[in-house]
Amino acid sequence: IALGHDLGHTPFGHAGEAVLNRLMSEGFHHVVQSVRVVEVLENQNRGLNLTREVVDGIARHSKGRGNIIRGAERLPSTLEGQLVRISDIIAYVNHDTDDALRGGVLRPSDIPARLRKVLGHTHSQRIARAVKDIIRNTNLDHEPKIMMSEEMEQALLQMRDFLWDRVYDNPTVHDEFIKCQRLIEELFHLLCSSDELYLKATGSEPEGNQRARRRAVCDFIAGMTDRYAIGLFKAIHLPMPWPVEMIRMK
Template sequence: IGHTPFGHSGEKALDAIVPGGFSHNKQSLRIVDKLARNGNGINLTWEVRDGILKHSKGRGEINIAMNKSEELPGTLEGKVVRIADIIAYINHDLDDAVRAGILKDNDIPSRFTRSLGETHSERIHAMVTDVVLETKLQDTKDIFLSAEMTEVLTELRDFLFDKVYESPTVQEGFDGAKKIIEELYFRFLEDDDLFYKEIGSVNNYSTRERIVCDFIAGMTDRYALELYKRVFLPRPWMRV
């Protein structure tokens, strides 16, 4: 929950135009606190809410046991989710980049394949096993990665930032997502008929900007594209 259409590209686009900014972590918490159950929210415990808010991260220290930032989850369960999120997105993004043709298999430095394996399942197994064994070895109430695995994961994530996330191909996709998000957002702010037709009645506890943000943030990629076509493209084009 909380993730926008077009992933992190959509998140960046909303963050740049919505007053107060946008973060999918905070949006996830907003959904369970204020938007779920027709605006009544869900009565979750502090531990669950803390885990939702702090479940993921960007660049920075990967080994959560070494990072004493207040941004870390306050429970072991939350820390497990956070490290699982890191392991999952690094592996899936690497696979997605190869499938999309942004990377070739031989573009992946041999250091990573030697340490982690050559397949998705081998990499997942190596990372999860490292967390389990290192945490058991440390014998403290925390979640650990070994120093070697921390170094490899940090380098692999930096490799993905340099070669994938900030590549011209991905940037081109970001520009397209940015255009769709921005134009829908400002159109819904300006067009009362469209606003009430698509969003309907809303509570009085949010600004119109935040209501439109909530609406767009809850869309799937497909719905955002279909809505954009319906709002902005002439109807004869849509029948082609």
């Protein structure tokens, strides 16, 4: 479940997802795409034949801006799935906090004191406190559910909302967000319109009808890393240094 839960994430995260969601008539969501990868695309389009429990864990790991446990809809049906769901928010809240601090978008003092008090002041403190809180509050003999204290859960939710307001919607971050969206949209349209480029990039002949072509391009882009998407964009639009020198010699 942990290995498969983010397979559908696009390059540049929410920026890429928003573009594909707009470009595809049926929409796009990374959770649906993760399930599509393991059920349809992998193993030469035969899927991986995973158990229902694993697919359920992949499909229900995402929270968006919803609750983690209390009041949450569609919790995973297995303890393993619940553990991935709860670990996911701990991981991304901490990693995004660290990235924002390293990038100068946040200062440590910007984080509300009440959240630092509950979650911790450093990366290792935040991880350790959350893990210990889950261990203390999970009693499988009493209730078959992975739990954390209400205080910890609320602190994580508030920290997530704080990151949305102060980091994800930050003007500097937003400018980069727009650049990423333009790159993804440009790649999408180029791969949909050029048979030669599609064949060169994917190694496959393009699909016969436009709907199938757009679906294949969407799958291809969704499987890219940030670095791969940037590299492909550069390869399409920027000349290589040595051919330029040869051109000058002519």
